[in-house]
Amino acid sequence: MGVDSPVRQLAHRTGSGESTGGSWSTYALYPIPVTRPEAGRVVEVLVCGECGAEVACAVTGAAGVRRLRLWWRGLATVPGAFAVVLVVPVAGAQSSGQAVAFAVLGVALLPVLAFGVHLALRRARDEDGLRLVRGDGIHSLRPAGSTSDFSATLEA
Numbered sequence: 001m002g003v004d005s006p007v008r009q010l011a012h013r014t015g016s017g018e019s020t021g022g023s024w025s026t027y028a029l030y031p032i033p034v035t036r037p038e039a040g041r042v043v044e045v046l047v048c049g050e051c052g053a054e055v056a057c058a059v060t061g062a063a064g065v066r067r068l069r070l071w072w073r074g075l076a077t078v079p080g081a082f083a084v085v086l087v088v089p090v091a092g093a094q095s096s097g098q099a100v101a102f103a104v105l106g107v108a109l110l111p112v113l114a115f116g117v118h119l120a121l122r123r124a125r126d127e128d129g130l131r132l133v134r135g136d137g138i139h140s141l142r143p144a145g146s147t148s149d150f151s152a153t154l155e156a
């Protein structure tokens with residue numbers, strides 16, 4: 001994937017509330033017409049198409065975006081390395097009971113490790129080198145087409 005165009009858009013939260021089982025938000029999205037510097041980082045002022053507010057956005061240059069994507073891909077190897085670390089005690093266990101305990105722990109952690117790899121690779125794919133300079137609770141950066149979200153509330 002090229003690094004010329006931002007992946008995400010400027011989002012203005014247009015609504016939020018509670019419903020059965022969680023909370024929801026809706027967003028209006030606006031493309032970010034910035035020119036990415038070849039190197040370094042510049043701050044561009046975006047004008048929100050919803051409310052007209054000026055929102056400062058740091059734009060990382062093409063080389064920096066490639067480095068950030070590489071960093072996320074490297075981070076994705078950490079859960080794999082952790083899985084290998086879990087296998088070593090199984091092989092070196094003093095008793096079959098210990099080996100079973102380490103194996104059960106490893107299998108139990110497998111979904112968590114796989115989810116960690118998934119998240120890091122997704123961040124690598126979606127990294128566009130954009131960051132809002134200051135959060136205001138209303139504006140954010142979201143993928144194109146991502147006009148709503150829902151957060152489930154866990155029952156205690």
Ligand SMILES: [Zn+2]
Pocket residue numbers: 012048049050051052053138139
């Ligand atoms: Zn706005």
